[in-house]
Amino acid sequence: MLDYSLFVVDDEEFIRDAVVMNLPGYRVRALASAEEALEALKQEVPDLILLDIGLPGMDGVQALGRIKALHPQMLFIMITAYEDVNTVVAAMKQGVYDYVVKPLHMESLKATIDNALESIRLRKEVKALQERCLTENLPCMVAESHQIQGVMELVKQVAQSPDAPVLILGETGTGKELIAAAVHYQSPLHRGPLVALNCAALPKELIESELFGYEPGAFSGARAGGKKGLVEQAAGGTLFLDEVGDLPPEAQAKLLRFLDSGQYYKIGATRPGKAKVRVVAATNQDLETLVAEGRFRRDLYFRLGVVKVEVPSLNRRPEDVLPIARHFLGEMAQKYGKDFTGFTPRAEALLASRRYQGNVRELKGLVERGVLVGTGPLLEAEAMGLDQAAPPDGGEAGPGLAPLGPQGLDLSGTLEEVERGYLGRALELAQGNETKAAQLLGMNYHTFRYRKKKLLDGEGE
Numbered sequence: 001m002l003d004y005s006l007f008v009v010d011d012e013e014f015i016r017d018a019v020v021m022n023l024p025g026y027r028v029r030a031l032a033s034a035e036e037a038l039e040a041l042k043q044e045v046p047d048l049i050l051l052d053i054g055l056p057g058m059d060g061v062q063a064l065g066r067i068k069a070l071h072p073q074m075l076f077i078m079i080t081a082y083e084d085v086n087t088v089v090a091a092m093k094q095g096v097y098d099y100v101v102k103p104l105h106m107e108s109l110k111a112t113i114d115n116a117l118e119s120i121r122l123r124k125e126v127k128a129l130q131e132r133c134l135t136e137n138l139p140c141m142v143a144e145s146h147q148i149q150g151v152m153e154l155v156k157q158v159a160q161s162p163d164a165p166v167l168i169l170g171e172t173g174t175g176k177e178l179i180a181a182a183v184h185y186q187s188p189l190h191r192g193p194l195v196a197l198n199c200a201a202l203p204k205e206l207i208e209s210e211l212f213g214y215e216p217g218a219f220s221g222a223r224a225g226g227k228k229g230l231v232e233q234a235a236g237g238t239l240f241l242d243e244v245g246d247l248p249p250e251a252q253a254k255l256l257r258f259l260d261s262g263q264y265y266k267i268g269a270t271r272p273g274k275a276k277v278r279v280v281a282a283t284n285q286d287l288e289t290l291v292a293e294g295r296f297r298r299d300l301y302f303r304l305g306v307v308k309v310e311v312p313s314l315n316r317r318p319e320d321v322l323p324i325a326r327h328f329l330g331e332m333a334q335k336y337g338k339d340f341t342g343f344t345p346r347a348e349a350l351l352a353s354r355r356y357q358g359n360v361r362e363l364k365g366l367v368e369r370g371v372l373v374g375t376g377p378l379l380e381a382e383a384m385g386l387d388q389a390a391p392p393d394g395g396e397a398g399p400g401l402a403p404l405g406p407q408g409l410d411l412s413g414t415l416e417e418v419e420r421g422y423l424g425r426a427l428e429l430a431q432g433n434e435t436k437a438a439q440l441l442g443m444n445y446h447t448f449r450y451r452k453k454k455l456l457d458g459e460g461e
């Protein structure tokens with residue numbers, strides 16, 4: 001339970017008393033002047049300050065500047081007499097949260113305070129979560145929806161049996177890597193290493209030596225001292241194999257042997273090595289299709305999938321969208337040193353009603369862009385590009401023929417735009433299954449992934 005403290009700074013005693021009496025749920029400190037408030041701030045920093053503008057001595061606007069200089073994140077609600085409205089405008093420009101006009105109407109003051117405290121609550125929640133992640137070494141997995149809570153519950157249970165492999169299935173960007181980290185950190189092996197390999201990112205010929213290592217002189221070009229493989233590096237911990245569907249056949253056979261016996265052969269070795277490693281694998285491909293097509297060993301599929309964790313797409317758990325967006329807002333604001341307290345209501349409505357082909361990764365990209373481009377304290381839809389980018393509704397596949405006038409045309413940019421539309425549409429039709437999406441477009445899976453990474457995920461060449 002989060003608790004809040006606030007200062008009310010007003011020279012009129014009955015206003016101070018009214019605020020104290022009407023806000024029983026909060027710790028309220030009543031102060032009669034700006035000077036007293038500055039003194040009190042040396043002992044205690046509240047969440048919110050209600051600050052009268054017409055104070056004797058140092059006035060409210062001067063005090064606002066002084067306090068902001070010391071505590072830039074502080075939220076203020078200014079209290080003003082009606083005729084002070086011009087001064088209020090000046091104060092609003094200094095970034096105060098809101099203002100109320102005397103005589104005070106307690107109901108509307110309470111509503112204003114509640115709104116301000118809501119943004120503080122979110123800030124505190126994110127901070128508490130981030131601190132927990134740091135101290136407990138937990139991956140920051142925001143899990144509001146019952147679907148992800150169910151996934152995390154399963155993860156907690158299976159993490160306890162470090163001999164059981166875990167297979168994580170889900171569309172790209174749903175958080176499979178985070179879940180793999182959660183399996184590791186909640187397991188008895190959490191003090192051991194967590195070693196990851198993206199099987200799609202390495203040329204097939206290199207995967208075996210990367211995973212199992214090689215002996216000195218195993219092949220021409222081998223390092224003189226040989227090489228330790230990832231299996232050996234992960235001993236006593238967890239090996240995470242991302243995009244496991246891309247594992248070439250020889251590596252599949254060796255992995256199966258390792259899972260069955262705990263033994264492996266380095267390339268060029270005559271005697272086996274031994275390592276105790278928990279294997280967690282993930283894929284966004286349909287492994288059953290790969291098995292049916294003879295591209296993935298059935299026995300390995302069964303062995304890896306002793307425990308299957310299915311991560312639903314973000315579109316299937318809309319309750320997660322805003323909590324995850326707020327989590328990223330806190331993270332990005334800290335990363336870029338910017339002061340954001342939340343989203344505008346319109347930005348929240350647009351975020352919540354949008355569909356996410358790229359799942360959480362796409363949402364993260366939107367918020368990051370917003371934080372970079374926008375100015376605080378509330379992040380607007382425009383800064384995230386939500387106005388120009390019409391939400392993908394699954395209908396249009398891209399622009400029609402762009403006009404070619406005497407000024408010419410950026411043909412490659414236009415073609416990329418069309419391709420981007422088709423890639424997105426195919427992914428949507430295939431419900432995020434990249435193997436199926438590639439088939440729909442008559443593309444080879446690897447070409448599809450390469451083009452998707454470049455055009456949809458913006459990951460460059």
Ligand SMILES: Nc1ncnc2c1ncn2[C@@H]1O[C@H](COP(=O)(O)OP(=O)(O)OP(=O)(O)O)[C@@H](O)[C@H]1O
Nearest residue numbers: 140141142171172173174175176177178284360361
């Ligand atoms: N529930 C969540 N809470 C917070 N961050 C999340 C959550 N889910 C995903 N993310 C973040 O979204 C990004 C994409 O997640 P991740 O890399 O785990 O996806 P993935 O399913 O492994 O994707 P791919 O299949 O493309 O490898 C990461 O930055 C991750 O930290």
